[in-house]
Amino acid sequence: MKIGRILLETADGPMPRLVSVHPERKLVLDLAAAYRRQLMADGASPRMAVRMAAAQFPGSLTEALETGSAFTDAIARLHAGLDERDGIPLSDVRWLAPVDPPVLRDFNAFKNHEATAPDVWFEVPLFFKINPSTIVGPDESVVWPFGCEHLDYELELGLVIGGSHRDLTPENARQALFGVTVFNDFSARNLLRYEMDGRLGPAKGKDFCTALGPWVVTVDELDLTDLQMRATINGEQWSEGNSGSLVWSIEEILSYASRSEPLVAGEVIGTGTVAGGSGWELGRKLEPGDVVTLTISGIGSLTNTVGKPETGGWRPQARERAMAR
Amino acid sequence: MKIGRILLETADGPMPRLVSVHPERKLVLDLAAAYRRQLMADGASPRMAVRMAAAQFPGSLTEALETGSAFTDAIARLHAGLDERDGIPLSDVRWLAPVDPPVLRDFNAFKNHEATAPDVWFEVPLFFKINPSTIVGPDESVVWPFGCEHLDYELELGLVIGGSHRDLTPENARQALFGVTVFNDFSARNLLRYEMDGRLGPAKGKDFCTALGPWVVTVDELDLTDLQMRATINGEQWSEGNSGSLVWSIEEILSYASRSEPLVAGEVIGTGTVAGGSGWELGRKLEPGDVVTLTISGIGSLTNTVGKPETGGWRPQARERAMAR
Incomplete structure (x- = not known):
């Protein structure tokens, strides 16, 4: 359904x-x-x-x-x-947006092109969290956050949790999964690069807009190991991939996510970007007014239009290093 | 109240x-x-x-x-x-726990002792997000997550948001603040160090237990620039500080938090650890059964007992670097 x-x-x-x-x-x-x-x-x-x-x-x-x-x-x-x-x-x-998740996480579970990726990327399925208050649905405008100079999309599969689970294993993890949806993890590349030097992970570079939709398809309708994924910008195809290229399986993602902490009903977990599934990997940037459509076979298409850059946000004044220690 | x-x-x-x-x-x-x-x-x-x-x-x-x-x-x-x-x-x-926040963030806004802190720590008030499904209240047991070898407390002030706000400035930010509570950001130091090499920020090192309480005190009752903060373990004082040593003010925290994203009713924002407000800074570790009490003047005391180490969590098998690229 x-x-x-x-x-x-x-x-x-x-x-x-x-x-x-x-x-x-x-x-x-x-x-x-x-x-x-x-x-x-x-x-x-x-x-x-x-x-x-x-x-x-x-x-x-x-x-x-x-x-x-x-x-x-x-x-x-x-x-x-x-x-x-x-x-x-x-x-x-x-x-x-079909879901109103109490928790929004995003993994890094696909093959990736980063030659310099640290060892830990290959040792555990890493994830970060996104502010769920910034979710938008189909056809909604994409926030262009203050200070963003490189707005980007990320083509991902979104996993929707059906109930409370903890300490799952790959053998029983599928019971936690209600369905899947299309997940566009919009990113502000320059803000991300800047703040990730602080080692606390993505914040202003991700917490402005995540698009989910158009609806949730229950898992019984799909073969999750073979979903075609495609991104088009203004009708031109930029990205293409398949869920079969996951390096960490959906069962492994759910197992690690639930280790010593609960999964809860309605929570959404992104798989991370399929290889080539962002403008950053292609040397391309989104512009205001661009129409971004992500399509996953068996689910549907999620379309959003990029909004105008926000102006007038508060800009912190740097502290003296000596004063702050 | x-x-x-x-x-x-x-x-x-x-x-x-x-x-x-x-x-x-x-x-x-x-x-x-x-x-x-x-x-x-x-x-x-x-x-x-x-x-x-x-x-x-x-x-x-x-x-x-x-x-x-x-x-x-x-x-x-x-x-x-x-x-x-x-x-x-x-x-x-x-x-x-007095609050059931839809979003749980934690800043890094106090003076700190890290000689090697990156420049960005002094340029913007950095923050990360914690899974709000892992919150516990007063007297509840502290989860000792799988794989943790160094469990620690963090002595922090918790800011409770009263309603929806966006793009606040230090001049008007106080309107967003309903009250404050005691915030214990329990941390698994070895897991944190390990995963933070992946640059996606804290995950398993933080997402297992955050204690809030004992209650929320509305801002009209307090001088937020002069709150005494104290941590005792089994009755022995380990940490002491004052909210007056914030390097980024509460108004600046709220302004940055709300830039190009909303604050929402009930959300909780930690200030980060007051200098010396963790065992890590003192070369000390918590043990199972330890009784951890954080006290903030004008608010009250939040006491939690450290639970037994969890065993049997799922351990990922590392991927070959060549296979995952």
Whole structure:
């Protein structure tokens, strides 16, 4: 199944709603609306049907996944009796990022071209964390952060966690995986290079915009070892790769991520960039107004337009080394 | 005011509850219970009073702060007519971490002793992010992560954000700050040193346990430029410092944190370790069973006991450099 989130106009203003996506029928199913209708057909009052539908299908995928298998069980029942009245034409949809993760990590698990990569890159699947407050969805504008002189995309697969797990091993790690989505880890190259000298990892170079979407596809629909990955800028193909070139498997990523710390429902983990999957590797830069589309076979296409450079951000005044020690 | 979270036994099992803390009266006030009682005194039905109290005072400080000034306004009204019947003796309380932050960052804003610190440390207030799923509260056990050979504490001040803000400047940054708490950034020194060679920043060396508490004190009660900070291990003082030795001010931390990315309600930002505020700087290590207490004047004491080393975590098998490029 394919699960997305849309912004729906309501009497209370625009509200996020979970939908299942049916590209072949060119519609999405408003899950709360369909469930409310099903509950009423089974005798629920309108008031209690609304309340139960809001509990099972809130606007947050994280909260929905926290309901456990009740979530997918309820969707399966709705799909068995799919009522076109609850369908919304794909062309009318205003997408949101399909996930609202409580934690956003990004690994470095593909083959890479860095001749100077340190030994630790080959010894453990390294990762860093991104501020999840900076996530955008399909068609949303990409923030061009203050001080950025080289904006870049990164073509990645996003892993969506289905529930709470800890200390997984490659043998049992797949149970943690609900689905996958397209993950564009937008990066400010000059800010990254600058701050990574401080050894605390990416901060302003990554924490401004990560795009996720267009929806989450559950793992039963895909062969995760053979997904074609492609990036086009203004319609021109810049990058191409395949998930089969992962050096650390998805099971190994999940095992290391969960070692002595929990994975939680709704959390998203990027695989890192497929080789050649960024402008940096090609000597190219994004410009304001560029249209960036990442496509992964079996999932779909995630398109974002690069925004205007932000100006007027606060610039720190350097401290005297002698004063600060 | 002082706001904490406790675990309360209910008919639905143990549930988190927000409380205001009154150390001078040796009690906490269960905010949802007090508000329910106030609403009923004003004519609300028991059912609707419970529902409204759960909306204004949920178990999550983040969600409560998302209600805006309604949160502190409601508390002020409750305190004006404080009913001892809603008080719970401090001695009966089982504390939780007072905050459930959607984002957890840690800066490096105090004077430091690293002779070899890179230039960028003195040019911008650097920070990294910690997995907020690993937060513990007062009296909770400290995870000793797999592979850790040098467990350490870090004595820090935690800044709690009150609402959504972006692109703050030192002149207006204080509006973002709801309150402060004690922040113990437990660290696995050998894991940190190892993984930080990979330039992606702290991961397994930090993402296993951060302690917050005992409660959040609102900024109106404190002079943030003169807070005494102290760490004792098994009752012996190891570390001492003062918030006045910050090299980057709290206003500068908030300004940089919010540059081209949002601050959000409930998010927590550590200042970094006060000089001498860790065992690493003193050549000392924590041991299983050690009792670690951090105290900050005007806030309180946060005590945690070090747990047993975890065993049996998954150990990656190194990749051949030639295969991974």
